[in-house]
Amino acid sequence: MTRRSVRGAIWGIVLVIAIVGAAGVVVGEVQNTSVTVSGTDLASGDTVRVDQHPTVDVSIEADTAIELVDVRVNGDSRQTFEPGSQSFSESMNLEMDDGENTLRIVVNAGGTSTYEATVHKDSTSPYLEYTSPFATPDLSSPPESTTVSNARTTLSADIVDEFGVETIEIERRYDYTFAGQGETSRESYQITNPDGSFSQEVFLGDGENQIEATYTDEAGNKRVHEFVLYVDDTQQPTMDLTVPERTGTDEVRVQGTVSDNVKLDRVELEGPTGSTTQVLQSTHAEPNRDRLSAEINQVVSLNEGENDITITATDTAGNTVEREYTIVYDRAIDPRVTIDSERTTVENGTVSVVGRIDRGEIGSVTMESVDPETEEIIDITRVYGGDETTSRVDIDHQLSAADGETQVRVIVTDSQGDQHTETFSVGSGGGSASTDGGASTQSTPDDSAAPTEDVSDASDGGSDAGASSTTEDGSGAADGSSDDGESDSGANDDAGTSDGSGSNGGDGANETSGSIPGFTVVTALLAFVLIGARLRRTE
Structure with a gap:
């Protein structure tokens, strides 16, 4: 055999392989699986929630006859069909346990494909373990009536539910009589996505208050509690x-x-x-x-x-x-002079005096600065004077200061014409004022003080105050593969085995290309025939 003959034989083999490979793509069977669970389209790998045993609708289209359809829940075969045609459509009711369920549909139509999705079933209404204003540790219903003592009463509870409560609605109804007519007051409260518990202040009226609390979980299950909160008010204001x-x-x-x-x-x-x-x-x-x-x-x-x-x-x-x-x-009560010692200072030859005069009937107020060594009056000013008496005079005035220490006299004349004099000293260094007479000093004057001697009658009252996130459930993700070691019924060795994968379209359909039986043997035989013919031609 010449080199050219060998080269030709090799090209012949390559051509045969290409032709056969192309033929394999053309004749491969395609399976499209569409599933609806309780009216909701469910793509492979997705999750759906239901509140009862679901109705599952399955539709399959294939290029070759569909030999077997096996519907499984949590690995258990529930329904098996042998259509024998290129299309299949069936509706079935599948019993499922509360919680997470794996729905798997295995199809054999010249090749094997597997559809897998997750169905969360929650058919149980939420349970409540109330903690205030009553307790239900056994998850029982609230008592028919509970007595409380305050209008502000907190209703709180821990929530027990498979996937969590989505909304809580509380309504308070209070019936009363006004002007001989029956009236009803209603107030509603809503809590969205509580995180396993809630605490809500409910505002009540004296006597009987009807409460209706509705709890709805993410699957739509509802639990309604009706009870009475009775306010027995025995406390004085x-x-x-x-x-x-x-x-x-x-x-x-x-x-x-x-x-x-x-x-x-x-x-x-x-x-x-x-x-x-x-x-x-x-x-x-x-x-x-x-x-x-x-x-x-x-x-x-x-x-x-x-x-x-x-x-x-x-x-x-x-x-x-x-x-x-x-x-x-x-x-005849004597006026009271109060000086703010921190704000009363001497600076640059000026005395700044801050304070107040209160109590009694004040007719006039005069203030003067005096040199304590010579008793000479350095400066004088009229702080208040008028036709009417007053009960309070605020002081914020300036006087000329003496060299060194300065005395300040405050002369108050009451409504009877009697004079009351208070004297205090201010140092040249700007130090705090000190009293020489009966004047009182304080660091900060009480601007709101009444011109009286006060007494406070304080008694504390109390009231209850009440207080209320999102619960997200994780969903199982299916990889579209069948269980390891699991034998799909209806499949035979000649038809090949499924690798459990398929290309999922946007509508959730599965597509699987079937294998060609005996592909390797046919290819080898054709190659040997071509090589033999080539060799005979060259002899």
Whole structure:
């Protein structure tokens, strides 16, 4: 055999292999598998959630006859079909356990393909382990009625569910009577994607409150709890008031806060003359957050001598608290001088004086600076003077200073014409003021102080406060392969074996090219025939 003959034989073999390979691509069978689970298209490798046993619709198209379709759930064969045609369509109900289930469909049509997806089944409604205002450690339903003592009551619970609760809806309904007519107050609360537990403040009215709580999980299962929260209010309202004991003016301002744990109905102030002021008017029983407290800011007119006032607060349950105060109006009360020692200084020959004068009836105020060695008056200024008396004068004035230490005199004349003098010293180095007379000094004057001697009546009230993320379930990912070591029924050795893979289109179909039986043997025989013919031709 010549070199040319050998080369020709080799080219012949290559040509045969190419032709046969091309023929294999053309004749390979293609399988398209489409699956719908409970009405939802489900591509291979995807996940779907259902709340009951699903209905599975399977459609398969192939280029050759479909020999076998095997439908499996969690590895167990549930349905087997032998269509014998190029198309297959079947609807079936498959029983599945709650939780994650693997749906696998094995198809043999000249070649084997496997479809695999995950079905999460959750047919159980959520369970609640309540922790407030009652407890259900055994996951039982709430008690029919629970008694609480505050309008602000917290409803909280831990959630038990396969895939998590998606929404919580709570509605409070309160029935009451107003002007002889029945009325209903409703308030709703919604929590989205709680993370295994929730805590929600519910605002209640005095007496019976109907509660309906609806819990919906991600599969659409609902659990509804209906129960009563009964508010039994036995607590009196509380008061935190500032009322002066003594004053030098004919009017005082009474300030403070009245609070209640459920709802204030009315607040009244009875003055020295017997007249009553309605600080807060009576109203109906409808729950109202604004009625948990009321601010008092009332001016009360006084007579000379002792004045009795009474403040009364009543809540919607009828609980009442009453406070009595006596205020002494004394026109002869001495004015009080208070100097801010930190802000009163000497600088560049000038004394800056900061402070206040309060109490009594102040007719005029004069301030002067004095040299303590010579007692010479260096400077003088009128701080206040007018036709009417006042109960307070603020000081923020400048005077010329002496060389070295400077004395400052504050001369106050009251409504009776009596003078009250207070003297204090300020050093040349800008040091703090020190008193020589009866004046008091403080680091920071209380700008809001009333011109009176005050007494505070403080009692603390309390109220409950309540408080509420996303639960995401992981989904199983199928690689499209059959179980290791698992023999697909209906497949035979002559038809070849499946490698368990297929090309998945966007619609979730599986496509598998079948192998050609005896490919290697045919190729070898054709090659030998061509070589023999070539050799005979060259002999």
